[in-house]
Amino acid sequence: MNQRFHAMHVLDEPVVVVQPVARSFQARYAGRTVVAVGAHPDDVELGIGGTLAALSAAGARVVMAICSVPVNLEVRLAEAKAAAAILGCELRILMEGSCRRIEDVKTYQLVGVLDDLVSEFSPAAFITHGPNDFHRDHVEVYHAAVSTQRLSQFDFYSYMPTMCRPVPVPFQPRAFIDISNTIDKKIQAIAAHPSQFSSRGFTFELYRDIARVTGRMCGVEYAEGLDIGRMVFT
Numbered sequence: 001m002n003q004r005f006h007a008m009h010v011l012d013e014p015v016v017v018v019q020p021v022a023r024s025f026q027a028r029y030a031g032r033t034v035v036a037v038g039a040h041p042d043d044v045e046l047g048i049g050g051t052l053a054a055l056s057a058a059g060a061r062v063v064m065a066i067c068s069v070p071v072n073l074e075v076r077l078a079e080a081k082a083a084a085a086i087l088g089c090e091l092r093i094l095m096e097g098s099c100r101r102i103e104d105v106k107t108y109q110l111v112g113v114l115d116d117l118v119s120e121f122s123p124a125a126f127i128t129h130g131p132n133d134f135h136r137d138h139v140e141v142y143h144a145a146v147s148t149q150r151l152s153q154f155d156f157y158s159y160m161p162t163m164c165r166p167v168p169v170p171f172q173p174r175a176f177i178d179i180s181n182t183i184d185k186k187i188q189a190i191a192a193h194p195s196q197f198s199s200r201g202f203t204f205e206l207y208r209d210i211a212r213v214t215g216r217m218c219g220v221e222y223a224e225g226l227d228i229g230r231m232v233f234t
Contacts, residue, residue, distance in 0.1 A: 043138070045192075064080075064083075069093065071099055076193075110141070130160070160224075173226055176226075177223060
């Protein structure tokens with residue numbers, strides 16, 4: 001059986017290949033709410049201060065939620081307010097009115113406090129401590145925060161263990177945020193807590209060094225790392 005092949009006319013116009021446009025971390029949450037939770041004043045600044053400044057600058061509503069102020073209530077509150085203003089964030093103290101410690105409340109009460117936070121702000125992303133922190137109260141906050149995921153669908157991240165002195169703690173970031181443009185704001189926000197750092201003889205350069213090393217992992221000058229608990233794609 002003879003087969004005949006017919007010539008096909010090919011259009012002269014060039015073929016345009018459409019490449020998907022990648023969105024930055026900041027663009028993902030522009031116009032949306034991000035809630036960042038720390039056990040105490042300064043934790044959020046240490047862990048993700050540069051990320052929060054970048055999110056705020058990109059148009060996200062960023063809420064810094066502090067679970068408790070363990071000592072020196074008025075001093076620590078003033079420092080927290082100053083740091084939040086530097087980063088462009090709203091400040092919320094969850095266990096307010098007096099000096100409290102995370103260990104002062106039962107687990108279900110801590111879960112309830114964070115549940116209320118999620119119900120009030122309906123965040124697109126929730127960022128808090130991780131499970132490997134050497135501060136036990138930070139780990140308690142993490143586990144209570146994990147429970148809030150049952151309430152609604154939002155992205156859930158953990159930041160690196162926070163510390164005043166360098167301590168070897170395992171942390172494996174799976175996402176890296178370029179904070180080259182906000183590293184100075186991060187350092188300024190940390191410096192807004194003199195009761196925890198300068199008055200105790202601690203330097204801030206440790207946190208610049210950590211950001212520099214983290215940046216080397218992803219090819220930028222400065223970065224912060226996040227572990228990913230959950231991401232919701234629609």
